[in-house]
Amino acid sequence: MKCAVCRNDMVHKRGEIDLRIEGKLYLVKNVSYAECASCGEKVLSAVTCKRLYEKINKKEFVEQTIRIPVLDAKYA
Secondary structure, rough: OOOOOOOOEEEEEEEEEEEEEEOOOEEEEEEEEEEEEEOOOEEEHHHHHHHHHHHOOOOOOOOOOOOOOOHHHHHO
16 A cells, blocks of 8 residues: 555555544554655554544543653744
């Protein structure tokens, strides 16, 4: 599979990805995806997307609070 962004080869992986859906951030663990070795673009299969959306709609997830670093780019 070729990357839609830079046209380089994608590599299949399993791990964590983050999704933003309607302004809410979801961390998806242990998911299969393709990632571009050059630009880092990540792509989920249509089947995986459908399953994730179904789980979100049915609220089949665990809400957790995690701490993340937040940067202010005001002076960058």
